[in-house]
Amino acid sequence: MTAGVFLYTFYELSSIVIRIVMLCYIPQRHSPTTAMSWLLVIYFWPWPGFLLYIAFGSTALPRERIERHEALLRTLTADRATFRRILDDESHWLPEELVRFGALGKKLGDMCITTGNSFVLIDREEEFLKSLCADIDGAKESVHLLYYIFALDSMTERLFASLEGAAARGVECRLLVDALGAKPFLKKDASRLRTAGVRVEKALPQGLLRRTATTARYDLRNHRKIAVIDGRIGYTGSHNVTEPSYGGKAGGRLWKDLSFRLTGPVVLQLQGVFMEDWYVETRELLPTERVFPRPERTGRAILQTVPSGPSYPLQNYQRLVVAALHGAKKRVVITTPYLIPDDELLHALETAALGDVRVQLVIPERSDQFLVGSAAKAYFDVLLDMGVEIYLFQDHILHSKTMTVDHSLAFLGTSNFDIRSFALNFELNLVLYGTDETSAIRMAQERYIAESRRLTAEEWSRRPRALRVVHGVTKLFSPLL
Known part of the structure; x- marks a missing residue:
């Protein structure tokens, strides 16, 4: 032979x-x-x-990462005073029709309803960085940052300077970035901040076929975006730390984002998520008495933090979104850069539309990722047939991840409405309860709709046969994207 x-x-x-x-x-x-x-x-x-x-293929986490997660929860539970600040429930402030939903959010995300919060919505990268830098410049105790993409460029140079200045004043500065999303920063520019006294660590370090103590899969990423200053001011949403063209990644088109600047008790929940990720990656347990100050009530907003990812036994954020869709009565608006629904989300959207709920989806007309954008379009037929309104955002990349349900429930955070965000990535989202809170998100969504064009079923039926084939083939691989 x-x-x-x-x-x-x-x-x-x-x-x-x-x-x-x-x-x-x-x-x-x-x-x-x-x-x-x-x-x-x-x-x-x-x-x-x-x-x-x-x-x-596997979404299972290494046993050591799970043990670190459980060890931190035991530590917080033992420190009852700190634990109550983060997890004490205030759901009695909710409207009666939302009490059960709030309880579901607590069970799925281990975070309770918080009241006494205030927030400012930020939709421009320049404004986001200006506000964040001003808060870092005023920091007295600590600055904690966790970002998927963190880059040095002409727009973020000021943030680097603010971190260097804070470290020089004796403020404890910690920066945790995703090992893949922030890879260029880690290679070239992290040393600058380390030299200035900023602690820089990477989340989920991983080679293509190499397991570590904290992850077993190359494409399992920490997609969260969190900033916490002195335990009293927080930021989260879709903004990464980079200029809005992402280095010309999409041919000069700009990323359109939406984030919160937060004050009030909910900031301690953001701090808790950062503390867990920091501990899991570094084994450094931050002193609870310093990082969790007594919360100040600064407003009336009712908010709940929902962290998600493989460390949770269920696809908790997906289940919360599906539950909200099933409870919708009049109108649902969703904005997302990537739409690859799993069966449960697709059925929930269809059921809402068939139940005379006005369902509106706003996504970019041209995605920055060909395979993901093509797979998303494969779902347009069934959605349009069920009466879902699809709006294609023009000119730029709509990167805002939001959902509003009727007039009293809203979501904003880092999670796309796709299988990867629901099942694989570590994400962070906020649930907003009440008419004032929801209307703030809805106003931003209305602006996105005004900058979009509506796709009709008639127009979609006229697309070339070659596109139908491409969309159908990429749809087969949508659970893997």
């Missing part, structure tokens, strides 16, 4: 073995939709598909 014949025989026999073994293994560990996508890849490309599954 020649070497060529031997290799061919080995490849064919091993391919059959891979198909059979994975057919038995994968369906036990994934939803039917995800399992079918993986099995399809492995059936046509056994060895490449098998290697891809080894690298990207």
